[in-house]
Amino acid sequence: MDLLAAARAGDEDAFGALVLPYRRELTAHCYRILGSTQDAEDAVQEALLAAWRGLSGFEGRSSLRTWLHRIATHCALRLTRSTSTRLLSWDHGPARRPDDDLGDPVDGGRWVEPLLTATDDPERVRERREHIGLAYVAALQRLPPNQRAVLILREVLGYPAAEVAGLLETTAASVNSALQRARATLADGAPALEHVPTPQGTERGIVDAFVAAFDSGDVSGIVDLLAEQVRFTMPPLPAWFDGRADVVAFLTGRVFALDWRARPARFNDQPSLACYQPADDGTLELAAVLILSLDGERVTWMASFIGPDLLASFPLPQRIAPAEFGHR
Structure with a gap:
């Protein structure tokens, strides 16, 4: 019995092995949308639980990877409705002088957070290509959540517009429109995202x-x-x-x-x-x-x-x- 069949038969270990190859990618995906490591982990946990409960409904018309990204995207977008927009320090207030008071900690989960990545993991190269850099993730937070998801699905994960429309339960025209608006926002006033490579x-x-x-x-x-x-x-x-x-x-x-x-x-x-x-x-x-x-x-x-x-x-x-x- 293969892993998918075993998981459908109720084998939790088989389900864990089935989704393990996608866990890192799903976490990075949710992190880009949410700007928070903990929020991303919460979204992935919710997505995997939903996938486990709904595995009988996976008919194989799309790949397992696409199906998991669909669930994770919706879980992350739902979480954006109950969490505050993540900010950078220069979004919060002006720069200070070196001898100024540093101010009291600003609590409430307002800041873009970092994501730990392994130093010896071959996936590191793929994560770089998929835009995991702090400046890029921070720039994404300037977008409305739906535009954020469209941009990531189209330009980071490489899904075609029609497939993104299916993932987000909308139309290809809406996807293309959201992508245009997202690109324009990032180009208008966002920090430069293209850098000279560092040997x-x-x-x-x-x-x-x-x-x-x-x-x-x-x-x-x-x-x-x-x-x-x-x-x-x-x-x-x-x-x-x-x-x-x-x-x-x-x-x-x-x-x-x-x-x-x-x-x-x-x-x-x-x-x-x-x-x-x-x-x-x-x-x-x-x-x-x-x-x-x-x-x-x-x-x-x-x-x-x-x-x-x-x-x-x-x-x-x-x-x-x-x-x-x-x-x-």
């Missing part, structure tokens, strides 16, 4: 420079890697800084005034750092995740995420013995 060796060098700077408390090693118009954000705090001079001043005067250690990570298939600070028990505690957006050899956006609840949700070591970082 793998250059990317490694940039990460190494950031790790060395965090480990030694010295920002000078990364100054020349920053674009002139680099931005530094740190949700859930509302403060953010615009331009290399202000970013460097903030790093020098406030970030590196604290004791940090860092190790490479991978979020949104971008070079990232898991950043740790000393805890009262003598260990080092995860205190920030820093995602680096690159344009060629320059860093254009340093996205630091410091919310304790968000950090606790990541499958990263939450505490590390100092000896694991080696000698300073």
Whole structure:
């Protein structure tokens, strides 16, 4: 008996094996629509439960992948009705000066969140091609949910207009109209989404420079890697800084005034750092995740995420013995 037949016969293990190859793709799809890792996981859980309950209705007229994307899209769109639109720091308010008050944390799930991606996973290449980058996901949040879904299904996942119409229970003309409006919105005032590719060796060098700077408390090693118009954000705090001079001043005067250690990570298939600070028990505690957006050899956006609840949700070591970082 094949997996589909076994699953239809009520074998939950067979169903799990049947949908496992699509789990990562479905999570990325829902994440693009929702801008939140936790919301994406919730949507995928709901979608897989609906698929399990409705498996008898899957007649094979479309592929299993298409059927699962249809269910997941509707689950994600339903969730957008009960969640707030995800924002970036510059959508929330103007940039601040390096010595300004950083403000109180803005709660309520307002911020675009990062998605952890594996460093050694062959799917990483496909995720890059399918637009998992933080800037792209953030730009998508500017669109109404339906346009967001159309754009992702058409331009990221590559479904033809007629198939998207079937997925969304609308017409091909409506799909094409929504796609045009979505493209126009992204082209009007959105951050540039096309960047000069960064060679793998250059990317490694940039990460190494950031790790060395965090480990030694010295920002000078990364100054020349920053674009002139680099931005530094740190949700859930509302403060953010615009331009290399202000970013460097903030790093020098406030970030590196604290004791940090860092190790490479991978979020949104971008070079990232898991950043740790000393805890009262003598260990080092995860205190920030820093995602680096690159344009060629320059860093254009340093996205630091410091919310304790968000950090606790990541499958990263939450505490590390100092000896694991080696000698300073």
